[in-house]
Amino acid sequence: MTATALVLMEEGEPSEQAAFFARGWGDGTVHSVGVDAIKPYAPDAIAAILQRAADDLKAVAVLAAGTDRGNDVMARLAARTGLPFAANIVAADPADAIEVTRQRWGGSLLENAILISGRPLVTVAPYAVKAGNWPGPIAVDVKRYIAELDPRDMVVQVKEHIDPPGGGVSLAEAKVVVSGGRGVGSKEGFAIIEELAGLLGGRVGCSRVVTSAGWRPHTDQVGQTGTKISPDIYIACGISGATQHMAGCKGAKRILAINADAEAPIMSLADYAVVGDLKEVVPAISAEIRKNR
């Protein structure tokens, strides 16, 4: 019998990273169950299948990506098995006493903890580990588990899907994001932010202060409780750089901070800085772009 790990697979890089990472948990063997084993998505049923598969395989650990779906299913598996669950780990030492390093505060703080469990359940924080070349996990045949599902595990299932509103690229995928914070001062103040974003073919973002004040919709918020972005450049105007905000924009390739306060935290966290009143600087940048076209 091999000492296998079991991984929940979704589309996308975070699951590939989790599966590659899972090689470190047993003898290098990894089995997988797809999150789409039941369609539409039914998280209790997927957790039930994972539980059966883990028991039959005597899996040494069960892993998933630290995505919405990954954390959802793994927490259900943890609840139904009574085992502890560590979300969003970035490293692990799978010895006798398993030490994990995991993200707190959306990654602004790291925690080292001992996971006391016969079968560690973890999710791997997206983009915290790299995937390499390997044949990939062995897919578990789930037919029997599906046939034997308890109907109670099908109560929570997606009944309907609403397509995203059309029109342009999403904030999460935008190449350029121009954001405003408290320094913008009002809902109307965002006109100059919108103008610059438009000239650069980018999206408008904002900080949490702005959505709490009702100046912009929550869908524009960049941050720990908003959208996590990874543009080529992030232009942060009148944003101080609280950890809550930086947790959302640290994935940006470059950050330009425009702030009247040279001592604001963001001024030392950015690649480029302009000290000045955004109400003067931002229109001047827009004018300069127009002048050169």
Added chain:
Amino acid sequence: MRVLVCVKRVPFTGGKMVLTADSMALETRHLGFTISPHEECGVEEAVRLIEANGGESVVLTLGPPEAAEQLRDAMALGIDRAIHLQTDGQEWDAQATSSAIAEAVRADESASGPFDLIVFGNESADAGGYQVGLRVAYALGRPCATGLKGVKVEGLTVRCEQDVGGGRDVYALPLPAIVTVKEGLNLPRYPSVPGRMRAARKPVATSNPARPESQLQLIRLTVPGGSGRQTKLLGTGPSAAPAVVGMLREIGVA
């Protein structure tokens, strides 16, 4: 109807994470505290549900004596009464927290009748465990949908909307149910002065559950290394515009 919302007291972290000398906690001496952001929307939703349907709303927290402040904040927004599972300030792991909450829910329901809906935040701002709501749901044998940006009670079911890749997935759960919500569900109101005065007189039931051994034991906290970015000052005031645009050209976005 009866609605329970569970909240956690967390610090406002500001610009920098500073740890205590033993690296076991955040240094919070100079920080203010708040209800964890997702749960602020949970409180607002509970208040709206009772405004629309009538009944009773209850707020629950597990936390130190100081967490009474967050219970008063919730009651100032319109929650009717509070349950405080008081700790000595030590951190409780997700399993211990959810067992204590499930037990408190059972006790309250045996005295006052079942909660149609129990609302949690999707994850706490500080520990980010992503599991307390689901563990309580399993303990109570109720269906649970997570990470919701839309919650609508329709007769004997609750319609739940969850963001997924820009679009939304929709669930319909039979009541009683448990939901975990995210910021953006609604725009929470600000407390009024009369609301604060009423909150001071609303009842808080306090108990002191025993803390079980943790199965996810904290060894230490660390602040991850700097951003690795070297800041280049491009200028001061509007005269910096040419340098900014030069940089934008260089990276191919202007």
